[in-house]
Amino acid sequence: MIAHWAILSGIEGNLRALEAVLRDLQRQRPPITTLYVLGDIIGLKGQNDAVVQRLQMPDLEPLDPQICIGWWEEQCFNLFGVGLSGEVPELIAQQGEAAVGQLWESISRSSVQWLRSLPFGFHELDCLLVHGSPVSASEVLTPATSPAVLCDRLIRADANQLFCGRSGELFDCWVRAEALTSEVKTLDGRETQTFDLPQRRLIGVGSVGRQSGMASYVLYQPGNNQLKQCFVRY
Amino acid sequence: MKYAVISCIHGNYEALNAVLLDIDRQRVDQIYCLGDLVGYGPYPNEVVEMIRSLDIPTCQGCWDEDIVMGLNACECSYPSQLAEKRGRRAHEWTNRVLHPEVREYLAQLPMSLRQGNLCFVHGSPNSQHEYLLPRMHGFAALERVLAAQADVLFCGHTHIPYVRYLREGKIRVHHRGETPQEFQASVKMIVNAGSVGEPRHGRPNATYVIYDTDTQEVTLREVPYDYQKTCAAILEQGLPPIFAWRLARGMEFAERADDPHHVCQR
Numbered sequence: 101m102i103a104h105w106a107i108l109s110g111i112e113g114n115l116r117a118l119e120a121v122l123r124d125l126q127r128q129r130p131p132i133t134t135l136y137v138l139g140d141i142i143g144l145k146g147q148n149d150a151v152v153q154r155l156q157m158p159d160l161e162p163l164d165p166q167i168c169i170g171w172w173e174e175q176c177f178n179l180f181g182v183g184l185s186g187e188v189p190e191l192i193a194q195q196g197e198a199a200v201g202q203l204w205e206s207i208s209r210s211s212v213q214w215l216r217s218l219p220f221g222f223h224e225l226d227c228l229l230v231h232g233s234p235v236s237a238s239e240v241l242t243p244a245t246s247p248a249v250l251c252d253r254l255i256r257a258d259a260n261q262l263f264c265g266r267s268g269e270l271f272d273c274w275v276r277a278e279a280l281t282s283e284v285k286t287l288d289g290r291e292t293q294t295f296d297l298p299q300r301r302l303i304g305v306g307s308v309g310r311q312s313g314m315a316s317y318v319l320y321q322p323g324n325n326q327l328k329q330c331f332v333r334y
Numbered sequence: 335m336k337y338a339v340i341s342c343i344h345g346n347y348e349a350l351n352a353v354l355l356d357i358d359r360q361r362v363d364q365i366y367c368l369g370d371l372v373g374y375g376p377y378p379n380e381v382v383e384m385i386r387s388l389d390i391p392t393c394q395g396c397w398d399e400d401i402v403m404g405l406n407a408c409e410c411s412y413p414s415q416l417a418e419k420r421g422r423r424a425h426e427w428t429n430r431v432l433h434p435e436v437r438e439y440l441a442q443l444p445m446s447l448r449q450g451n452l453c454f455v456h457g458s459p460n461s462q463h464e465y466l467l468p469r470m471h472g473f474a475a476l477e478r479v480l481a482a483q484a485d486v487l488f489c490g491h492t493h494i495p496y497v498r499y500l501r502e503g504k505i506r507v508h509h510r511g512e513t514p515q516e517f518q519a520s521v522k523m524i525v526n527a528g529s530v531g532e533p534r535h536g537r538p539n540a541t542y543v544i545y546d547t548d549t550q551e552v553t554l555r556e557v558p559y560d561y562q563k564t565c566a567a568i569l570e571q572g573l574p575p576i577f578a579w580r581l582a583r584g585m586e587f588a589e590r591a592d593d594p595h596h597v598c599q600r
Contacts, residue, residue, distance in 0.1 A: 247507050249481075251474075251476075251477065251505050252473065252474050252477035255471050255474050272509075272510045273507060274507070275506070276506050277473050277504065277505040277506070279504055280472040280476065280502065280503030281472075282501075285496060285497045285498075285552075286496045286535070286554070287495060287535055288535075291468075293472070297505075
């Protein structure tokens with residue numbers, strides 16, 4: 101069977117959008133072999149517990165869903181006292197004070213526990229799939245990000261393709277760096293080296309639930325590196 | 335202007351005195367310190383008092399942070415679990431002897447300092463714990479200098495001094511359907527100040543650097559001192575004897591890891 105991945109992110113609790121995308125996946129040819137969900141499963145777009153339960157349902161099994169955490173999950177962990185910090189300044193700064201209570205009310209303890217078991221991302225073949233960047237789930241990468249930052253994140257990714265979802269945008273861009281001369285002088289001598297970064301690809305996977313009525317995601321065939329951007333109206 | 339930049343003193347008062355004397359002879363205009371005033375060595379209070387009395391602008395090192403934060407900081411840089419246990423013993427000893435006002439001083443130190451196009455940090459602009467090694471990927475190194483919005487980035491933490499010039503790198507970003515974006519950086523420098531009190535360049539001498547803003551020349555200084563005095567004090571204070579052994583050789587000592595797969599749990 102030809103490896104054919106569906107990669108999505110940013111459901112943000114929007115069950116209707118998720119169901120629309122899952123229906124769209126059933127129609128794809130060649131059939132989808134793996135479903136990657138790059139975080140932001142939960143959010144403030146509706147039914148967080150229902151989305152968590154949907155992703156656990158056995159009828160998704162053939163797609164072998166691989167799910168990692170995103171920015172919203174990290175906010176949730178901090179809010180419920182199971183994250184790296186007991187505070188949620190990013191949540192308040194980006195979504196306002198009211199979001200704290202809304203997020204708290206919108207998800208059960210058991211869902212939080214399940215989300216807590218999810219990884220940061222996936223290294224598969226020559227691809228890294230994460231929500232934000234190799235540095236953090238909250239970092240937004242787009243083609244407009246500083247070229248030096250993109251170059252550094254692709255070096256850290258240690259992969260030819262970096263898939264990310266934090267921006268919610270669909271994009272497909274290539275980064276190449278060349279001819280940096282580095283001269284190092286120590287107490288015991290000098291060394292000169294030239295550095296290059298062969299062409300690397302940065303892919304934005306869109307957002308399922310952020311924009312009402314329109315979901316987006318990508319399809320990728322690792323065998324031939326073909327990428328298809330998909331839109332689903334619902 | 336001539337700047338002397340010192341780092342990683344680690345409670346070694348003898349070494350600090352020798353370096354300050356050497357700096358005095360070089361006629362510098364200003365001294366900067368990149369942190370790690372305490373840890374490993376036997377005179378943490380004395381070192382901090384000296385730095386404070388001379389009003390030397392100082393940023394916070396990883397050991398300074400650990401002492402203030404109670405070993406919350408990431409310790410995965412230790413080469414083995416045995417090394418981590420020794421580090422923990424040194425932390426507990428330092429924590430016990432430190433004067434309250436010294437702890438307060440360490441707590442208020444900034445993460446970075448800036449002077450024109452120069453930026454001073456302990457590890458990297460990202461973290462006191464990140465090592466900017468001289469052989470790290472050139473474009474990753476360039477990103478750290480740009481992140482600091484500087485032309486010259488001073489760091490420590492590795493305990494081995496170096497100066498690194500980064501020249502002529504070109505980055506091209508091609509977004510499907512749009513004009514490619516090109517970026518070319520001007521010459522940037524990373525200057526590692528080495529270590530005053532716990533050198534690891536293969537000799538026991540203290541190290542630091544001098545930077546001349548007029549000529550942009552960096553001088554790596556190596557200063558002999560009576561390291562045996564510090565070694566004796568390490569043993570007297572009951573600190574792990576291996577600290578004296580490695581100080582006398584100017585190297586990091588690491589036995590084979592108990593658990594070679596040991597990774598940070600944070």
